[in-house]
Structure formats: C-alpha cells, structure tokens
Amino acid sequence: MQSANKKSTNFQIRTNANSFVHEVLELDVKEISDIQFDQLERSFDHGGVLFMRNQDLQTADLVAFSRRFGELEGHVRHEYAMPGYPExxxxxxxxxxxxxxxxxxxxxxxxxxxxxxREPARMAILYAIEIPHDDDGNALGDTLFASGSDAYDTLDNDLRDRLENKKCLMQYNRRQEEKRLQRLHDHPRPPMTDEQKAKTPDIWQPIFRTHPNTGRKAIYANKVNTFRIEGMSEEESLPIIRSLQKHVTKPENVYRHKWQVGDLLMWDNASAxxxxxxxxKLPQRRKLIRTSIKGGPVF
Ligand SMILES: [Fe+2]
Structure with missing residues (x-):
C-alpha cells in the first residue's frame, strides 16, 4: 500500500499501489451517511475495485448497502441463490x-x-463469511483483479486503432458447456436448462467499452467469454483476444486480494x-455471498 492517504468525512480512502484499487478505512457500512456514500461511490467509479475490512454484516445488511448503488438483480444460475434472498x-x-x-x-x-x-450488472459486491487457510494459516482462494481502463490507455496505438469501434462475440452458453465438461467431478454443475440458455444468447459487444459515469474506455473483450472479433474468423480472432487479455493482466498491473473474514469488496463490471x-479444497471451506447491481446498455 502507498501512503497517498486522503482524509475525508470521518473515513479514509487509501489508494493501493495499483491505482485502480481503493481501500476504505474506518467505515462501518451499516452506518454510512449519504455524504459518505457519495464519496465512496465516486472513488469506486474512478478506480474499479474498492474494499473494506472488518465488516460485520448479516445478509440483510449486505442487501441494504448494495441497494444504495441501485436495483439488485439475481444471477441466471438461480439455484445458487441464498435461501430467502433471491438476489x-x-x-x-x-x-x-x-x-x-x-x-x-x-x-x-x-x-x-x-x-x-445486453445490460450487464453495473457492479458486484462480495462479502467474505468463511475463507480457507493452509496448515500455516495463510489464506487461500485469493482473487486477482486488473483494470481494463488502465490497459486501454496503455494499449499499443496500432492495435487500438485497428479494433476501435469494433464488436466482439460473447458466448456464455458455449463457455458454460465447455466448463461443465471439464469440471472437477467433486463439484459437478447441472447443465443449464433451456430456460436459462434462452436468457443468455450469443451477443456482440464493443471490444472497448465506455464507462457510463466517467466516460473512460476499457478493454472489454476477455478470455473466458469472447470468441470472435467482428469481421474476422475465430481462428484470426483468438490470438488477438489472448494478446489483449495478456496486456490487461501484465503481472505489474494485477492486484491480488488476500481475503479475510469480514471483507467487503466491490468491483466495476465495466472495467475490472x-x-x-x-x-x-474441502475440508478447507470457502463461503462468500454476492450481490449484483443492475446496469445499463453497453456502449
Ligand atoms: Fe466473476
């Protein structure tokens, strides 16, 4: 962590060595005021990843805090919803x-x-309830983050010009099926139902997405869900998609979050x-709960 601390109304926002990551200190989200929330939201929009430690939340508290950012939406995989809390x-x-x-x-x-x-969630908020450890007490199950916005700003000019305003094909159902077939047999996933598949047809999205609140562009094509670039075959597209992903996730640009119980972490789906x-693996147990806030069309 750097020492670029910024004193604000009763709480602090610390910028991580990766500038897109902000840590909020001395704030209990159950007691956040409107002014504090505005500041938190601005900081989130201008970074992409924001977290705070030592929160003590019930599911209803997470839902109430999440709703301050907007309307919530359930995941298409509704079989993994928390009982009594579909969102x-x-x-x-x-x-x-x-x-x-x-x-x-x-x-x-x-x-x-x-x-x-078509209208992906604006953001996701994760709250850590159980975090696995190794025998020496080191946390396992870290999450890695990288900024698609920072990556857009530093992308090779020729490649950027070549792909500017082009679309790419996102194929969730294909990925789910491939993944299901490879999945470890101790956690088999049921195949998606026709009803679930119908909600996630293949879709063309911009390769570079514009953030709705800040206007910054971000590399939106990604390794998991993107299979083709407009005007190219899959064979031509995949090496380009892989090289974009490699650029986004250069080791020096990656933030590795080591989870602690009580962490509340949110990321921006337009850039993170x-x-x-x-x-x-079991008996090392991991449990986090997540909310997603509705977003608008991608452009
Ligand atoms: Fe994810």
Missing amino acids: VHVLSNIKKGNKTIGSAYAGDDWHLDLCFM HHMAIGDY
Missing part, C-alpha cells in the same frame, strides 16, 4: 449432503461478469477483469 448469490465449496451450497470454484480464469448480457484462484 444474493452464494459462492461456496461447502456441501450439504451431495449438493454444493453455492457456485464452487467459479470464475477461475480472466473475465468480466455478465459481459454476455478478475479471476479466482482455486488453490483449496
């Missing part, structure tokens, strides 16, 4: 009987959430590429 998605490897209580080892390669939807590290 809260459970990420967990914990089992009840034969069934995993949440989505296990989700997002294990670089992606942006819901980029395959991320990936989960699946370096744990």
